[in-house]
Amino acid sequence: MPDGFTTPLPAAQAARQGPVEAVRCVDLTVREGEILGFLGPNGAGKITTLRMLTTLLAPTGGTASVAGCDLTTDPAGVRRACGYVAQSGGADPNIGVREELVTQGRLYRLSKDQAAVRAEELARDLGFADLLDRKVGALSGGQRRRLDIAMALTHGPRVLFLDEPTTGLDPGSRADLWNLIRRPRDAHGTTVFLTTHYLDEADALADRLVIVDKGVVVAEDTPGALKLRHGGSIDATLQDTFLAITGRGPAQADAAPVSV
């Protein structure tokens, strides 16, 4: 029985101009322990889907279950089972790194002592143990990302959602981060669901890709199979494959810093 989630989720987002259907019908299944890449042009509905799956936004229809918990009847269960790294992070720049990590642990119902131990553990595993006594605002972009990922992994979630994890980082940091993203899956079998605009990242990290456009899924398979089917050959670039599927390129990778 595939663990992970299935989601046919039409959702209407009320905007000032009237309802905007950001996600019309996204139907997908993610297998436990796989890294799934979620790609699509701007406005495809990637962020909205992610926010629905992490209980931040209520879907207007359809069903979904994440790690065995139903999204509408057991949102608390979903929250306990998943971790989320937003593009803008989520750590308060004016607070110390250690304090943020410990508070995060306690938000996930760890005791004060457990949270403190976990903070040290995560900092060690993710390579920022020497930064624990600094303020979050003093960290570089790459260090901030490590902290964001640590905060999402505090409670050992079964599913990790990442929204454009390496946007705005320099190439060295990006490569480091790719290794960090593989680790929870390799070590603990954590399922990873990431959205990205970087096709090299999708190619390198993802076991399978799901491509959405205008609120529906337009392609779903391993990178190799997609290249074969849509790009013409297994050596086609993912760029050409993407263009063939959606008729246009992925959104411009944002060169601006991730956090302001």
Next chain:
Amino acid sequence: MLLHDTALIYGRYLRQSLRSRFALLFGVLMPLLYLLFFGPLLTGLPLGGRGSSWQVLVPGLLLQLGLFGASYAGFTIIIEKSQGVVERMRVTPVSRLALLLGRVLRDATVFVFQAVLLVLAAVATGLRAPLGGVLIGFGFVALLTVSLGSLSYAAAMKVDTPQEFGPLINAMTMPSMLLSGLMLPMTLAPAWLDVLSHFMPFRYLVDAVRDAYVGSYTTAHMLYGALVAVGFAVLAVTVGTRVLRTAGA
């Protein structure tokens, strides 16, 4: 769980406030200026109540502190929204009610602290009031802060930039102060203004605190004031929690 979560959120935000002297003292400046420079003008005037002019003015100033201070509480959440902090917390299992209560209880703590400072300054300028009445006054400040803070956070969650938020709050606070009889009692007002002020919840609160400040604890004013204060707080917290639960996009 609710208690644990609320204590956790409260502790986090209180620690933040304690780190900033500005944050701790910011709200008290305006009422203090009124106390020092407007208060002395009232000492000879017939204000219609029992007790000295200070016993009429200071209750109004306390509620002015709560009104202007707590209404702007939402600014901090707009900044946190842009940093991703609010979203990050909403993904965790923490109770949505706790996310609100922890914040407004921190605000209530800060404003009661400022209220104490204000009353001490007032004692220096000539206020004499029964201790019980003074404590009741602090209680009303706390309830008002919880109410207006909750509504402020709710409004701030719906707005995207501080520039939109400021004018919205400005437009509400000044008329509220003028229409509630905070500066001078509405008993001095012509009938039409008096009637209008009965639609303002703060009118009932200030009447209650003015009674408390002259030692009348069992009046109709006190009853209405308590009912309005508690009712308003319950309503506001419900609205605020709902916004935190359903805020999306």
